[in-house]
Amino acid sequence: MAPPPPAPDLSSYPKTTPPSVLLVIIDIHPLSWSLLASPPPLPSVPDQPAIDKAHASPMTLPDFVTILMVFLNAHLASRWGNEVVVYGASAGRAKLLYPPPSNAVAGPSKPRPNTYLPFQLLDSRIEQGLKEMAAEEQDRLANGDVNSLNQPPAMVSALTKALCFINRINPHTSASAALVDPTAAPDPSAPSSTGPDRPETRILVINATPGENVSTSSSSLDPSQTNGEVDGNVQKASGGQMRGGYVGLMNCVFAAQKAKVPIDVLSLPPPSIDASPPIFLQQAAHLTEGIYWQWNGRGGLLQYLHALYLPPPSLRHHPFAVPPQDAVGFRAVCFCHHKTLDVGFVCSVCLSIFCEPRPVCLMCKTRFPIKSIPTLKSLASYIEPIPVPDTVPPPPIPKNSKSQNNENNKKDRNKSVVNGNSGGGRGEPIEID
Amino acid sequence: MPLDLNYAPGAADEADDDFIDDDDLPGPSSRGKKGGASGGKGGGKGKDPGRHAWEAEYKKSWDIVQEDEKGSLESAVESLLARGRRKRALMADTPLRRSIIRHMFIILDLSDSMMDKDYRPTRFEVILGYLRTYVVEWFDQNPLGQIGIIIMRDRLSEVLVPMGGNPQEILSVLSDKRKLEPSGEPSLQNGLMMAKGGMSHLPTTSSLETLIIFSSISTADPDGPVTIHNVLQEMVDSKIRTNILSLSGEIKICKQISERTNGKFGVALDQDHLKDLMWDTIPPPATTIAPPITVGVRNALAGAGAGQRGGAVGKAPAGDLMVMGFPIQLPLGGETLCACHGLLKKGGYLCPRCGSKLCDVPTDCEVCGLMVVSSPHLARSFWFLFPVANYRVLAIEDVMDSINGNGDTCFGCDVEFPDVSTIEEGVAQVEDGVSPTGRYRCAKCRNDFCADCDLYIHDTLHTCPGCSQ
16 A cells, blocks of 8 residues: 555546445344443553543443444445445344345334434334344343353354345356356456446454354363264264354355455454454455454444445545554364364365374374374474564654654564554554554 | 377276276266277267267257247256256265365367367367466365466477466466467377476375366377387376366377376367366365375475385375464565565565464475465365255245245345245246245255355355354
């Protein structure tokens, strides 16, 4: 990203953008929101007084939905033909909240004269859908189905639904492409294969669950899935969970890449709740060229949503700017214990990932040579994770720059090299903690 | 000259049958006629025993597509979809063992015959167009694989693109048509020699393959003590799987080469068939009864030692565990020195074991020797390991029985299903794998999907929305 020139070349800006469809996946896991509603106190940032002055703001689901509705209304208002699709992902299940199925479209009972009707439809329907989902959760709790409440939010299911939806409205990406003559297809010189009226689609994932939520939590909850049972029928015992977790998310990412759909991620749990970012959602955003952003827990969510996520993908880089993206850990999850790994053991035949050397591959039943196991074990003992450097360049601060640099150098050896001046080049408007 | 009709196939074929065991490789290679069936027409052609293919009436592809009584093409499209559905049902029980690290040479015949105009505009143009999409698709499904391209023309062979893992490089070479002008005759022997030489240094854990796109009907091989049969034997010995696609007709030596090296041989009937045949070679091949000799060359790199197991070990294990590291990608911040070139570069990857910065993955870490791959590379192949259950076609009575269980909308895209009561009795039976009710039910999670989602989920997404929640 070059810094914006002083006199921007207007001719290079797109004259018009296609209408855009925004698919929002909102994590409404009750446990996560109870955490967000009462966050631990934030550490103070003495060297950045502007940030330090902002107070920690608890965020409840109703507050957030209000903010989200303003954002969605803004999206609807910003261009004629824009559309919104909202999915809710709760513990272990995902559901379409908006638009309602056509047979149920009754509209609000009483159109308010002072409100633009689509806004009112959207707001009332989302509210209604959320209430339905909340009632279902309450039923589950009343039925004593506590175990299912402990499941991670069904992000993958919601993502697959969203991708199926995109496939329905933009069907060129999949099966129909196979029927089309490929000699006609590859034409890189014509970037405008998306015509002016083919809608742009993007997915915005609003994550509220702390931790690497995608698949890791399953092993701790369900002890029967661990070592003893996996060897015989790994597909049956943990296949569903695996597919619903890391593998499923990765499949979604590849499908989104093919369909050229960016997956934007807004992660709500501030660093004070959860030090480790949701790395798999971060990977998803990185691989699909979406925006990943972690809220710092100090309010301003509406402004963040508007500043970061409102521009459609075609305008994102050119007139606007995207926030600098943090370092992405390309870690993986092992198939045996669902641990997140830096270094793992990979079967050379089927490429399954394991966290420890084993004599037989769980997936393809290949026998590994016994001789190499001691070597591998000794290698495994060397593996300890290296500290991940905090690599986002700090915002340019005119004063006190010396003391701040010292602080950063202490944190990490790599930082001093990385934090040169690249952040300034992007001209990012937002300060990063 | 080169077709070598006198080469005695009978005894040799019998002797080699234990090596050739490609029963699990579906394809046009006509394995039905072993031994003496030296004549015969190409794979899939000889359905009418009394007539040769060229004597039959020419079937125009557009005649096959029939409009239904309302004049719409919907039924034709649906039967096309159903064909894919049936094919997938065959695929469902594919073996888990697939060679995922692949090395492939595409040997392209650039003889004069490539300028023939039986494919429009020319064979050359058609093949180039297909190859470009082929390469992209191939790398999509085999992210750890490498492709090189060899061209045969003027009786010489020439490495156009050395073995590499960058599709962009291959695409840029393929887009330059001036360098690819067809001329002269091809030499199959030279092409195979070149491919074999180019793969001799490669680790044998990976699957070594060649894909020959052969347009000519003859091969002009060098005179001398080494014949193409010697080369063939060497290919067999070094376990290089050779797939041959002929554009003109079945050629004895080509068929022999592909059968003895465990590959497939196919004759393209028309453009669509050509594409089908090419695309058949994209999914990783199943490792067969005689797996390639696997020694831990690559994991010896990571293991730092333990490399005493040479290629001479006859009974090598079929696989091995490799230590791999998953790096951290640095943002495009300031410039830092990389460990691999010693240059100042932006971005890069950090080795998770030693923390040195590498320019690109997958690679072996320069400092600690760890194989550093990015996990999405591995994850691309996971759908082989966790296939989506096939969806069952729902007939009307099934829907009637369970109408309360599932909603009225597709579980994937939330489109509404047609109302069961409005469906006419006439079309009520399940035909060709197309559901009269428009519903397809996942066997595992028992949710209903529409036809579009069924296709999309099985072909692209590889994750069932119902099973993943």
